[in-house]
Amino acid sequence: MRSRYSAFVLDELDYLLATWQAGRRPATLEPNEPGRRWLGLEVRRHVPIDADQATVEFVARSKWGGRAVRLHEISRFVREDGRWFYVDGEQR
Template sequence: MKPNDACPCGSGKPYAACCGPLHSGEKTASTAEALMRSRYAAYVLKQADYLRATWHASTRPSELDLAADDSKWLGLEVRAHQQQDEAHATVDFVARYRIAGRGHRLRELSRFVREDGRWYYVDGDLAD
C-alpha cells in the first residue's frame, strides 16, 4: 500500500496518516476505536503479526494464518465507541467482506482493555 492511498479502515485519511504508523510501530492507538480500525486495516492487508500483537494475551490465538484466507474486505462502519472507564471500552462495528464472490456482513460488539498505556482487543460478541 502506498502512503497516500486511502486507509482501508474507512477514516478518509491517507494510510500514512492513519493506520500506517500503528502498523509500523511508530505509534500506538490512542483509543479503542483507533485500535479497532487499525485491526480491520490489518485484516485487509493480511498483517497477522500486528493482529496478534494487538490481541490481549488472555485470548490471543497461538497462530493466525491469513495467507489461507481468501476474504476480500469491502468496508467498515463503526456504529458506536463507548469507553466504560480509563481501561475498558467497546466498539460496535459492521465489516463487509466477500468470499468466493458472495457478500457477507460481520457485526460485532468488541471489548478492549488498556494495559500499560496500550489498547488490546480482548473478544467480542457477534450480533445481527
C-alpha cells in the same frame, strides 16, 4: 479498531496478535481465504466503560466466493500500559 481492520485486510497477522490481550490471544491466526475482498468498515458505536475499558460496535463487509459477507461484532478492549488491546467480541 480501525488499525485492526486494516491489519485483517492486509493479512498483517503479527500485528493482530500483538494487539490482542495476552491472556486471550490465540497461538496462531489463519490468513484471509484466497479471493476474499474487504469492502469496508463501519464503526457504529464506541462506549467507554472506564478509563481502561471500552466496547466498539462495528460492521465489516467483505465479498468472498461471489457472496457478500457481513461481520457485526461488539468488541471489548482494555488499556494496559497505555496501549489498547482487543479482549474478545460478541457477534451479532
